[in-house]
Amino acid sequence: xxxxxxxxxxxxxxxxxxxxxxxxxxxxxxxxxxxxxxxxxxxxxxxxxxxxxxxxxxxxxxxxxxxxxxxxxxxxxxxxxxxxxxxxxxxxxxxxxxxxxxxxxxxxxxxxxxxxxxxxxxxxxxxxxxxxxxxxxxxxxxxxxxxxxxxxxxxxxxxxxxxxxxxxxxxxxxxxxxxxxxxxxxxxxxxxxxxxxxxxxxxxxxxxxxxxxxxxxxxxxxxxxxxxxxxxxxxxxxxxxxxxxxxxxxxxxxxxxxxxxxxxxxxxxx
Amino acid sequence: xxxxxxxxxxxxxxxxxxxxxxxxxxxxxxxxxxxxxxxxxxxxxxxxxxxxxxxxxxxxxxxxxxxxxxxxxxxxxxxxxxxxxxxxxxxxxxxxxxxxxxxxxxxxxxxxxxxxxxxxxxxxxxxxxxxxxxxxxxxxxxxxxxxxxxxxxxxxxxxxxxxxxxxxxxxxxxxxxxxxxxxxxxxxxxxxxxxxxxxxxxxxxxxxxxxxxxxxxxxxxxxxxxxxxxxxxxxxxxxxxxxxxxxxxxxxxxxxxxxxxxxxxxxxxxxxxxxxxxxxxxxxxxxxxxxxxxxxxxxxxxxxxxxxxxxxx
Numbered sequence: 001x002x003x004x005x006x007x008x009x010x011x012x013x014x015x016x017x018x019x020x021x022x023x024x025x026x027x028x029x030x031x032x033x034x035x036x037x038x039x040x041x042x043x044x045x046x047x048x049x050x051x052x053x054x055x056x057x058x059x060x061x062x063x064x065x066x067x068x069x070x071x072x073x074x075x076x077x078x079x080x081x082x083x084x085x086x087x088x089x090x091x092x093x094x095x096x097x098x099x100x101x102x103x104x105x106x107x108x109x110x111x112x113x114x115x116x117x118x119x120x121x122x123x124x125x126x127x128x129x130x131x132x133x134x135x136x137x138x139x140x141x142x143x144x145x146x147x148x149x150x151x152x153x154x155x156x157x158x159x160x161x162x163x164x165x166x167x168x169x170x171x172x173x174x175x176x177x178x179x180x181x182x183x184x185x186x187x188x189x190x191x192x193x194x195x196x197x198x199x200x201x202x203x204x205x206x207x208x209x210x211x212x213x214x215x216x217x218x219x220x221x222x223x224x225x226x227x228x229x230x231x232x233x234x235x236x237x238x239x240x241x242x243x244x245x246x247x248x249x250x251x252x253x254x255x256x257x258x259x260x261x262x263x264x265x266x267x268x269x270x
Numbered sequence: 271x272x273x274x275x276x277x278x279x280x281x282x283x284x285x286x287x288x289x290x291x292x293x294x295x296x297x298x299x300x301x302x303x304x305x306x307x308x309x310x311x312x313x314x315x316x317x318x319x320x321x322x323x324x325x326x327x328x329x330x331x332x333x334x335x336x337x338x339x340x341x342x343x344x345x346x347x348x349x350x351x352x353x354x355x356x357x358x359x360x361x362x363x364x365x366x367x368x369x370x371x372x373x374x375x376x377x378x379x380x381x382x383x384x385x386x387x388x389x390x391x392x393x394x395x396x397x398x399x400x401x402x403x404x405x406x407x408x409x410x411x412x413x414x415x416x417x418x419x420x421x422x423x424x425x426x427x428x429x430x431x432x433x434x435x436x437x438x439x440x441x442x443x444x445x446x447x448x449x450x451x452x453x454x455x456x457x458x459x460x461x462x463x464x465x466x467x468x469x470x471x472x473x474x475x476x477x478x479x480x481x482x483x484x485x486x487x488x489x490x491x492x493x494x495x496x497x498x499x500x501x502x503x504x505x506x507x508x509x510x511x512x513x514x515x516x517x518x519x520x521x522x523x524x525x526x527x528x529x530x531x532x533x534x535x536x537x538x539x540x541x542x543x544x545x546x547x548x549x550x551x552x553x554x555x556x557x558x559x560x561x562x563x564x565x566x567x568x569x570x571x572x573x574x575x576x577x578x579x580x581x582x583x
Binding site: 105111112113116118119120121122123124125126127128129130131133134136152153156157159160163164 | 296316319321322324326327329330331332333334335336337338339340357358361362365366
C-alpha cells in the first residue's frame with residue numbers, strides 16, 4: 001500500500017471502530033484510537049509477516065495486544081482482513097457475541113487473552129525464547145500501554161528479555177500519556193520512560209508522532225539488529241480523531257454523547 | 271520407576287530423565303534450588319532457566335514458551351508460585367489451557383518457624399477455584415515421581431504441591447494412580463480422609479484408634495482436581511461418618527471437597543474437619559507445635575475422633 005492508501009485505511013478503521021462502539025454502547029475508544037496507526041503499519045504496511053489466509057502458520061510473526069482493552073480498532077482490522085465477519089463486529093459485546101470488550105484468543109488472529117495489564121510482555125518474552133531455542137526466524141511484536149507500564153510484571157519481563165538477549169522481541173509502548181482515570185505523570189510518573197528501558201538493557205527508539213504512518217513504518221522497517229530486545233515508544237494521543245475525547249481521561253471508556261456524537265462522525269469522516 | 275526416599279529427588283530425577291529424552295521439556299525456577307537442578311544446569315542448560323525472583327513473569331514466560339511448543343515445568347516455593355502470581359496462572363496458563371506444570375515446593379507448615387509469609391495454608395482453596403487445572407497432592411515418594419509423569423502426559427495445566435517429607439512409603443512405584451483417590455487402610459463405619467503429608471499422620475492416627483478398639487479407614491485423596499467424584503462417593507457411601515485432616519485452612523481445602531461431594535450426592539453423614547482455623551498464624555515454632563495450636567496433632571485428633579464416635583454410638 002502507498003502512504004496515502006495507508007492513511008485512508010487508518011481513517012476507515014477509526015470510523016468503523018466508532019460505529020461498532022456506538023452501536024454496542026460501550027468500548028475502549030481512547031486506547032484503540034491512539035494505537036490505530038501502529039496497527040495499520042503492522043498489518044498493512046508490510047511489517048508483520050502474517051498471512052490472513054493462514055493465521056496459524058507456525059512461522060508467522062506473532063502480534064500481541066497486551067493492553068487488551070484496545071481491541072476496537074484491532075477487531076475492525078481482523079474483520080477487514082477476513083479473519084472475522086463484519087457481523088461479528090455488529091454484535092460486539094452483545095449476548096453470545098464472539099467479540100468481548102477485551103482480546104480473547106478464541107478470536108482468529110488473536111494470540112492470547114489479554115485485558116489484565118502486565119501479562120503480554122512476559123508471554124511475548126516466553127514465545128521469543130522458545131523461537132530462539134528452535135532457531136525460528138519469526139518476530140514477536142507486542143503493544144503495551146503506558147499506563148500498563150506501571151505494573152511491576154512489565155519490568156520483570158523487561159529484565160528477563162534483556163538478560164536473554166531476546167532480539168526477536170519488539171515492544172511498542174502506546175505513549176498516550178493517560179491511564180484509566182488520570183495522566184500517568186499525575187499518579188505514578190513514568191518519565192524518564194526511555195531512559196528506564198535503556199537502563200533495563202533494551203534498545204530504545206522513539207516515534208515522535210505515533211499518528212504519522214510514515215514515521216511509524218519508517219522506524220519499524222529499519223530496525224537494526226543490536227542483539228537486544230527493542231522498545232519503541234510511540235508518542236500518541238488518547239482518543240485521536242475525536243476531538244471531544246482527545247487527550248482526556250474520560251477517553252478511556254466513555255463514549256461521546258449528545259451533540260458530540262454527530263461531531264465525532266463528522267470528524268472521522270473528514 | 272525406582273523407589274525414592276526423598277520427595278525432591280523423586281520429582282526432579284524423573285523430570286530430568288524426561289528432559290533428557292524430550293528436548294521440548296523446559297524447566298523454569300524462580301531462584302529456588304534443588305540438588306537435581308544442578309544436573310539440568312550442567313548437562314542440559316538450554317532446558318533450564320532460573321528466571322530470578324519474579325514469579326509473575328515466570329508464569330507468563332511459561333505460557334509463552336508453551337505457545338512455542340514447549341512442555342514447561344515451573345518450580346518455586348508453593349506460596350510464591352500460586353498466590354503471588356495467581357492471575358497469570360488463571361489467564362495465561364489455565365484459561366488458555368497451556369501445558370504448564372507448576373511444581374510447588376512445600377505444603378502447610380513445612381517452613382513452620384518462618385512466619386506467615388512461608389505458611390502454605392491456602393493454596394488448595396485458591397488453586398482449585400481456577401477452572402481447567404489438575405491438582406496433585408502426593409503423599410509419598412512413589413506418588414511424587416508418578417505425578418511428574420501424569421503432568422507430562424496431560425495436555426493442560428497441572429499443579430503439583432509436594433512436601434519434602436519425610437514420607438513413609440505407601441505405594442509401590444508402579445502403582446496405577448489414575449483413580450485420584452485410594453483407601454489405603456480398611457476400616458469399619460468411619461474413615462479419615464487426608465492429603466499429602468497428612469496422609470502419614472492419618473495412618474498414625476488410625477493406628478492409635480485401633481489400639482483403642484476402633485478400626486478407622488484411611489483414605490488418601492491425592493488428586494484434588496478434578497476430584498474422582500464417582501470413586502469417592504462409592505468409597506464414602508459405606509461409612510457412618512468421616513473425618514478430614516489437612517494442614518491447610520479449613521476453608522476450601524479437602525474438608526470442603528469432602529463436604530461438597532457428600533452433600534451434592536445425597537450422602538447425609540456427619541463430617542468433622544481437622545485443619546487450620548481461620549486465623550493468621552503469627553506463632554513461631556516447629557511443625558508439631560503449630561499442629562498442636564491448630565488441633566491437628568495426633569493426640570488431639572485421636573481424642574476428638576474417639577469422643578465423636580462415642581457420642582454417635
